Amino acid sequence: MDVISLLRELTEAQGVSGQEDSLRPTAEKFFRPLCDEIKYDKLGNLIALKKGTAEGKEHIKIMLAAHMDEIGLVVTKIEEGGFLRFSTIGGFDARTLPGQKVIIHGRKDITGVIGSKSPHITEEKERKKAVEIDKLFIDTGYAQSELLEIVKVGDIISIERSIYELANGCVSGKALDDRAGVVALMYCLHKLQSLHHVPDVYAVATVQEEVGVRGAAVSAYNIAPDLSIAIDVCHGNLPGVSEFETQEIGAGPVIGLGPNFHPSIIARLKEVAKRARIPVQFDVSAGPTGTDARAIQIARGGIPTGLLSLPLRYMHTSVELLSCEDLKLTAELLAVFISTIDRVFVEGLTCF
């Protein structure tokens, strides 16, 4: 399985939260040969089911969740002169937006750029201040009258960016948060083809994570799994940020620790990593995490949940960076974990 080509096709496609439609066929194409069944729910979550070996009463359901949506922009106003004003869908840092190439998904897709005042005509004190979102605008070259024919308020805007292959198995691009997680799901299902596993595996490419873990909430209700693992990204190490806030790129999967996660799942993940000789790191969250695990844990009557994260630098920019090695190891750890899950483990989850 060529991880880089999957990442390329998935991250270069557009799928802003709530508008994941154009991404779904691509995701489905890759999931299809790896599972027994694919279905969608009413909010658009893609659910790929790979059946396990257990029958009847022994049935176990494990839900895996990685979100396929990405942060994006939305048109708020079409101004005189043909400039488009916009707001954000998900968390952008305005400082990273000037200079970006964007696609406005209007009646047809059109290209635009986010401009900014050139240094020559910027006042001294203005230059020292970070630009704010409401001061930014998109220029498409179209006049206002032409734009009104193509674009309306509420149209989605996505960032355009190709993926770059860097040294040591690193890649950089947009939407690796969390399409890399989606690729990890695919790679995990790929590994499971040659592993015996008891549980039915529901691999879910969730929607609307970036606006409040919404897809995970309804899909967890729908599937009602016995346990669940979310796969997302965490902050990779970089200059100027303390070590305890970040994880090392290329040093392996990151196991989430804290009250969002079930102690038996954490313990099993550690055990499995040790046995399979997969290097792991740990990320502690004192409260609910900002991942799908947050919503899944409290769906229905409560679902024992775990989290595996891929260290990623420059989160929520168009040059997010991570290591494909981390991705593969995360998927392997997940696959081996699933192969160890049986009825005894599931029953043990309620023994405190």
Place this chain on the structure above:
Amino acid sequence: MKTLLQKLVEESGPPGAEEKIRDIVKAEVKDYVDEIFEDALGNLICVRKGEGKKIMLAAHMDEVALMVTHIDEQGFLRFTKVGGVLPHLLVGERVIFSSGVIGTINHEKIKELKELDFSKLYIDIGASSKKEAENKVAVGDTCVYYRQFTDLGRRILAKSLDDRAGCAVMISALQKLKDDRINELYFVFTVQEEVGLRGAKTSAYRLDPDFGIAVDVTRTGDTPEAPTMAVSLGKGPAIKVKDSSVLAHPQVRDLMIEIAEKYKIPYQLEVLERGGTDAGAIHLTKEGIPSGALSIPCRYIHTPSEMIDYEDLQSAVNLLEKILTARWP
């Protein structure tokens, strides 16, 4: 419809104590529905049976309010907010408790306006001692702005248009419905929206509809130096694209747009950067419920003087009536 709206905004309905509003709504709708009941949290659920899809409508009965936290020796009341209220809007404001007790709000000595927060504010109900005050109010009592409905001609000024305007739109649309029973309709007048979309959450769970539509107010961008927003008073009701609580489901949003275009009802598209509505809770219920919202453009939301345009309100009724009698996918 103005009379109905006046009745609705001049009563008080703090979150968790919406009974007075519920009574008005009940009297207005009882002859037009097949079934009417309240749930455990106080949501008023009015059912109009039909063949097609189950559609839940939600407008909230509650309004932002203040709650008494402490009564001091001199009889002054300290308070906290219930819903989104800004301290600087309260100075000099009059408030009314459900018992009818009226008071005014003022502040302790401060050097600069930015020092003003809730800890500096108090309510004076004219009591001269703790005992006298305690005869009139108790800790935990809630009060709301004390303001009259003001008809400015085309525009209306009042407190709690958020969301009595939505309630009035739903009531009027229901009263306009003809005998054709195309969809199964649940008109839900929700509680506790202002404190976290709570009534909508439990009522949607109970009803488990096919689609959800909130009817609520939205901000505008048409006042001096307002934040960028392409919604103005008088240009028609707004069809929601997004707010902080929901990304309107494309199916619901597009159907609403299609109907507005078909019947030539003026409308605007709404991208609300801050704020949420009942659709936020409805769409995340159970396995997910495709939801959207019809919004009435409103200036100065959560202040004692909210302003809407009467024509927008009437167009909202027309649009809603057409939406409810359309064939849903």
